[in-house]
Amino acid sequence: MTTKLSKDCESKVDEQLLVAQAQQGDKAAFQQLYLRHQGRVYALCYRLSGQSQLAEEIAQDCFVRLWQKLPLFRGDSQFTTWMHALVVRQALNSVKQHKSFWARFLPIEASQAQSSGKEHNYDGLDKLIVRLPERARIIFVLHAIEGYQHNEIAKLLNLAPGTSKAQYHRARNLLKEMLS
Amino acid sequence: MSEDKLNDLIAQTPKTLTPAKDLWPNIEARLDVVDNAPQQGSWPKLMIACSMTLLAVIGLLNWQGLNINNNQDSTLIMLAQIHAQHLQQIEQLQQATATQTVALRAGDQQLKSALDPHSPWFGAIEELRQAAQLLYQALKNDPHDKQLLQLWLWTHSREIELLQQSQEQYLNGKIDLTPKPTNHI
Numbered sequence: 001m002t003t004k005l006s007k008d009c010e011s012k013v014d015e016q017l018l019v020a021q022a023q024q025g026d027k028a029a030f031q032q033l034y035l036r037h038q039g040r041v042y043a044l045c046y047r048l049s050g051q052s053q054l055a056e057e058i059a060q061d062c063f064v065r066l067w068q069k070l071p072l073f074r075g076d077s078q079f080t081t082w083m084h085a086l087v088v089r090q091a092l093n094s095v096k097q098h099k100s101f102w103a104r105f106l107p108i109e110a111s112q113a114q115s116s117g118k119e120h121n122y123d124g125l126d127k128l129i130v131r132l133p134e135r136a137r138i139i140f141v142l143h144a145i146e147g148y149q150h151n152e153i154a155k156l157l158n159l160a161p162g163t164s165k166a167q168y169h170r171a172r173n174l175l176k177e178m179l180s
Numbered sequence: 181m182s183e184d185k186l187n188d189l190i191a192q193t194p195k196t197l198t199p200a201k202d203l204w205p206n207i208e209a210r211l212d213v214v215d216n217a218p219q220q221g222s223w224p225k226l227m228i229a230c231s232m233t234l235l236a237v238i239g240l241l242n243w244q245g246l247n248i249n250n251n252q253d254s255t256l257i258m259l260a261q262i263h264a265q266h267l268q269q270i271e272q273l274q275q276a277t278a279t280q281t282v283a284l285r286a287g288d289q290q291l292k293s294a295l296d297p298h299s300p301w302f303g304a305i306e307e308l309r310q311a312a313q314l315l316y317q318a319l320k321n322d323p324h325d326k327q328l329l330q331l332w333l334w335t336h337s338r339e340i341e342l343l344q345q346s347q348e349q350y351l352n353g354k355i356d357l358t359p360k361p362t363n364h365i
Contacts, residue, residue, distance in 0.1 A: 027211060034204055039196025046197055056199050063207045122197060125189040144190050176182040179189075 047141040050130040058094040065090045140171035255323040266336045273343045308339050
């Protein structure tokens with residue numbers, strides 16, 4: 001137990017050091033932060049976008065944004081908390097931008113074919129949530145997996161909290177149908 | 181039953197997933213672009229210069245408006261000068277775009293600039309150029325048509341705007357390359 005705690009402390013100190021170095025423009029330090037957090041960021045991007053290729057692009061957007069915003073991190077909260085909030089906002093913006101781009105320039109069939117093509121075989125819930133309608137999926141991911149409250153989701157997505165709740169229940173019902 | 185199953189699945193969902201490829205090389209290349217951002221300061225200056233030239237041309241045309249009807253040859257010469265000046269401005273913009281495109285391409289093959297034939301910007305700009313060419317031919321036949329002239333000048337300014345928009349979004353690493361609407365003349 002003590003060993004685990006001391007390891008956690010060490011990890012936090014390391015991270016603070018990496019953040020401080022990255023804030024000074026040290027790309028090697030930023031790469032270390034990327035290596036630490038890429039799995040978490042990519043998982044969020046994949047679940048919000050529902051497509052692996054798009055998720056890779058959005059994850060890149062998130063890290064570029066993080067690099068740009070890093071000098072604004074003052075250490076008032078934990079770095080991971082600050083980064084997560086930033087990544088969620090950026091990922092939602094990117095999903096919107098990428099979707100509107102493809103929707104505008106590709107026929108619907110081509111866009112769907114592209115999204116359903118080369119997908120990974122992730123297990124469990126990740127296999128199912130990509131089949132949900134976009135809004136229901138985003139709200140489900142933010143509430144059920146990322147732990148956001150409906151009023152927080154409502155603010156993020158600029159909708160009423162009731163809509164967030166309704167979409168969440170819709171997503172749950174659809175998932176239950178898939179499981180039955 | 182499926183309620184429990186779903187709750188179990190949610191509880192078992194991993195916090196992390198591994199992407200199929202290493203994203204770092206693309207990210208690093210884009211950080212370089214962000215780092216080089218101050219060097220892109222020449223763009224606004226160039227755009228101001230282009231806009232001022234266009235305004236000057238419009239002003240000159242208005243000033244000479246009364247004399248245009250009396251001198252067809254000088255009007256045609258002036259049109260040719262405007263055309264040449266516009267082509268020169270576009271060439272400067274494209275050279276700047278090409279330089280930055282090469283730098284960005286090194287990091288991300290998926291980003292497309294206005295110079296890329298597969299970019300939606302390319303199609304929009306090409307259409308505008310074709311329209312401008314048709315207007316120019318029509319103006320040569322009827323150099324005193326003020327509406328044609330205004331439309332022709334608008335296509336020039338719009339082409340510059342589109343190039344600027346594509347470049348800005350490209351450099352910001354955004355994929356939303358949709359040409360923005362603009363005010364008509």
